[in-house]
Amino acid sequence: MLRYVYADQLHQFPRLAQGMFRDRAVQFSARLGWEVSVDDDGNERDQYDDLNPLYILWERPDGTHGGSLRLLPTTGDTMLNDHFGHLTDGVTIQSPFIWECTRFCLAPGAEAHVSSALMLGVLELGLNAHLDHIVGVFDARMIRVYARVGWGPTVLGTEGEGRNAISAGLWPCDEGFRARLLSKAGISAEVSDHWYNRSFGTVAEQIGAVA
Amino acid sequence: MLESFLDRLQKVKTLGDLDGAILSLSDELNAEHMVYHSVGSGGKEYAVTTYHPIWVDQYLGNDYARIDPVVQACLRRFHPVDWKRLDWSGKATREFLHEAVDAGVGSQGFSIPIRGPSGQFALFSVSSRDSDEHWARYTQDYTRSLILASHYVNQKALEIENGTDQAEIASLSPRETDALTMLALGLSRAQAADSLSISEHTLRVYIESARFKLSAMNTTHAVARAMNQGLLRV
Numbered sequence: 011m012l013r014y015v016y017a018d019q020l021h022q023f024p025r026l027a028q029g030m031f032r033d034r035a036v037q038f039s040a041r042l043g044w045e046v047s048v049d050d051d052g053n054e055r056d057q058y059d060d061l062n063p064l065y066i067l068w069e070r071p072d073g074t075h076g077g078s079l080r081l082l083p084t085t086g087d088t089m090l091n092d093h094f095g096h097l098t099d100g101v102t103i104q105s106p107f108i109w110e111c112t113r114f115c116l117a118p119g120a121e122a123h124v125s126s127a128l129m130l131g132v133l134e135l136g137l138n139a140h141l142d143h144i145v146g147v148f149d150a151r152m153i154r155v156y157a158r159v160g161w162g163p164t165v166l167g168t169e170g171e172g173r174n175a176i177s178a179g180l181w182p183c184d185e186g187f188r189a190r191l192l193s194k195a196g197i198s199a200e201v202s203d204h205w206y207n208r209s210f211g212t213v214a215e216q217i218g219a220v221a
Numbered sequence: 222m223l224e225s226f227l228d229r230l231q232k233v234k235t236l237g238d239l240d241g242a243i244l245s246l247s248d249e250l251n252a253e254h255m256v257y258h259s260v261g262s263g264g265k266e267y268a269v270t271t272y273h274p275i276w277v278d279q280y281l282g283n284d285y286a287r288i289d290p291v292v293q294a295c296l297r298r299f300h301p302v303d304w305k306r307l308d309w310s311g312k313a314t315r316e317f318l319h320e321a322v323d324a325g326v327g328s329q330g331f332s333i334p335i336r337g338p339s340g341q342f343a344l345f346s347v348s349s350r351d352s353d354e355h356w357a358r359y360t361q362d363y364t365r366s367l368i369l370a371s372h373y374v375n376q377k378a379l380e381i382e383n384g385t386d387q388a389e390i391a392s393l394s395p396r397e398t399d400a401l402t403m404l405a406l407g408l409s410r411a412q413a414a415d416s417l418s419i420s421e422h423t424l425r426v427y428i429e430s431a432r433f434k435l436s437a438m439n440t441t442h443a444v445a446r447a448m449n450q451g452l453l454r455v
Contacts, residue, residue: 016297016298018297061336061340062298064298064299064300082299082336083299083336085335085336085337085338085433086336086337086338086340086341087340099396099427100395100396101394101396101397101426101430102394102430102434103426103430104430104433105426105429105430105432105433106335106368106369106371106372106433107365107368107429108426108429109299135300138300139300139301140301140364140365140368142425142429143422143426145426164420164422164423166423180422180423182422207306210300210302210306211294211305211306211308212306213303213305213306214305214306
């Protein structure tokens with residue numbers, strides 16, 4: 011199942027949160043060899059985790075972490091603008107209608123539908139928050155994965171080679187991608203809505219009525 | 222929508238001017254009530270509201286921010302929230318809501334949390350006594366304008382706080398200037414993207430970033446503002 015969790019709510023899901031930071035260490039440090047900082051407990055965190063980002067996490071039936079990603083608004087500090095401006099022609103990408111997605115991570119042995127489910131979560135948020143685009147910084151080899159889920163990015167720029175290649179890309183938040191992502195993830199629209207509402211609250215009939 | 226407000230906002234120099242601009246914004250966006258509340262990176266707070274001063278005193282005196290679900294759920298976050306999605310079920314919360322409704326705040330509301338640079342954040346809310354049906358239509362029609370206006374108010378508040386006049390001239394990167402120049406020359410988006418050797422989506426994002434830096438309502442407005450500020454060589 012998908013969970014949408016701000017950093018200041020992660021303590022409610024200790025097992026899931028711990029799995030995310032551990033699996034990020036495995037993916038970005040051990041597997042890709044990126045220069046990320048991993049603490050003594052084997053957790054990978056960076057300065058953007060301290061900005062109360064919004065995480066989308068895939069929780070497996072046994073409660074463990076299956077995959078996750080991190081979102082931040084581009085009106086505040088972002089990894090792309092702080093470190094990868096050369097991948098966007100020097101343009102500081104800033105808009106209330108554009109959020110940044112980073113640290114897309116899959117747990118070792120993650121099921122095939124997890125990538126699609128996570129990207130579905132991004133689109134659901136994009137549509138609900140009236141976003142036009144998502145920008146992302148990602149391992150360049152992820153482009154194939156994103157293309158396979160049916161919502162591939164426009165690549166803005168790439169630096170490095172092989173497993174060190176890092177790309178910046180752009181996803182349009184169009185309703186038209188939703189059906190394809192739902193089908194690739196094997197999730198019905200109703201279930202996806204339910205997961206969204208469980209994290210962000212159900213629209214009550216009338217606030218006055220509960221008063 | 223918003224054009225006269227944005228022109229007025231551009232002339233704002235002091236927090237006092239900003240108060241007036243926000244009050245005119247609530248008229249322009251047909252909002253019964255509007256609140257803008259900023260918390261600077263140093264913890265400095267600033268608020269403007271159309272609420273009755275008696276309610277504001279009552280709210281501050283009782284430190285209602287502790288139990289106000291809007292503040293609790295939105296401050297430091299960044300997705301727009303209809304108040305209907307919040308949890309109003311606790312006893313203290315229900316009493317707070319009763320007082321708010323009695324004070325004319327209304328029981329319909331929509332909040333836009335804003336994330337600024339260097340840890341600054343703000344909260345912008347509209348509220349009303351509308352029926353569910355009217356409110357649903359209002360939020361459908363106005364949310365994008367509210368998101369835009371609230372961020373421009375925040376930019377202006379930051380500009381005043383930082384005491385910089387330079388911020389008035391937005392700094393655009395050469396690529397953003399190129400994109401706006403092409404449009405000013407009358408090229409279509411497709412032609413502009415083609416001549417800059419970028420995809421149309423990339424062009425849209427560059428233009429959107431430029432629009433935000435110029436506090437413009439739309440692309441045409443962004444081109445006009447960039448021209449007026451002498452940023453384009455056309």
